[in-house]
């Protein structure tokens with residue numbers, strides 16, 4: 001009996017203790033959810049207090065991750081975040097979920113800083129019509145260049161920004177993120193959701209190396225593009241742009257040296273030169289394995305710009321424009337792309353020379369009228385090889401030709417092993433006197 005009593009006593013005591021412990025933990029979490037779990041993980045924790053429940057904090061705090069002290073606080077979120085950035089020498093600034101009205105977050109002359117949100121619930125909202133939400137570096141002052149900066153896991157909202165009608169090269173405003181200056185390099189922009197910016201969502205001005213990856217950009221009112229690097233002679237567009245989703249907005253990806261695995265959905269391409277939903281950077285650019293769906297507007301889906309680009313394994317479906325793939329340079333390779341249901345020309349060689357166009361499938365392209373030709377050579381395109389294409393038109397309007405040289409100065413081209421089905425007049429129309437068709 002005694003043993004049983006002792007056992008019961010022990011069980012009761014343990015239960016009470018466990019309950020108390022749990023209650024203590026629950027209260028602890030209630031007061032400071034997650035914060036202390038991360039106490040070693042940040043230099044500063046940014047959080048706000050919304051007392052009247054309107055979703056906007058009346059007071060924003062920057063808590064020092066090492067001392068636990070509130071080093072900065074105020075009604076202005078930009079002031080508090082900028083103060084935390086200024087006070088951080090190598091470290092992470094963690095922004096807790098919440099809405100933060102922003103007049104401009106600025107990183108100048110900083111290195112080894114990570115600005116990271118708790119999740120996409122950490123929302124930075126541009127307050128003014130010209131607000132740049134985050135600027136890294138400085139266009140002209142090289143002493144303000146930044147290196148090894150990460151911007152991650154934030155929601156940037158540009159809905160209050162006015163729609164840009166002037167070139168962002170000369171009008172520095174209305175961006176989601178600007179990365180600027182020849183001494184700004186090794187920047188990582190990752191996992192952000194950027195919504196409804198008034199100009200280009202991620203804009204680069206004469207920067208060094210940058211990686212833009214796994215961002216979702218939506219409803220952007222870009223001047224040029226959702227992701228756009230403006231280069232210089234010394235620093236020609238050295239950006240890697242991969243695995244982003246860009247949708248339901250104006251402009252896609254303008255320049256960049258490696259542009260792969262991005263999805264562009266329902267994009268209107270702005271007018272201007274050069275243009276296209278994806279525009280290559282300098283010669284040597286790779287545009288690989290992107291999916292472009294319903295791209296409309298000027299020029300079209302992909303543009304090789306200065307040539308010597310590799311454009312391969314892209315899937316272009318639906319949409320309309322001059323050309324799904326526009327080749328204007330020399331020695332570009334266009335290989336293994338699939339173009340389906342596009343309104344304009346499938347592949348247009350426009351003043352292109354010594355290009356290799358190989359193993360592309362064009363299915364029901366040139367939907368915009370029977371005068372359009374799925375593969376068109378124009379503007380004195382010479383010494384190109386077009387081979388192993390499959391051009392298949394299932395539904396009218398059937399184009400007059402499958403492949404066409406537009407004038408007699410489109411010459412010295414070789415056409416080989418192309419399969420062409422569903423044209424009205426002739427599979428391949430040569431106008432240059434020296435071009436050759438094999439098989």
Ligand SMILES: [Ca+2]
Nearest residue numbers: 050052054056
């Ligand atoms: Ca409030």
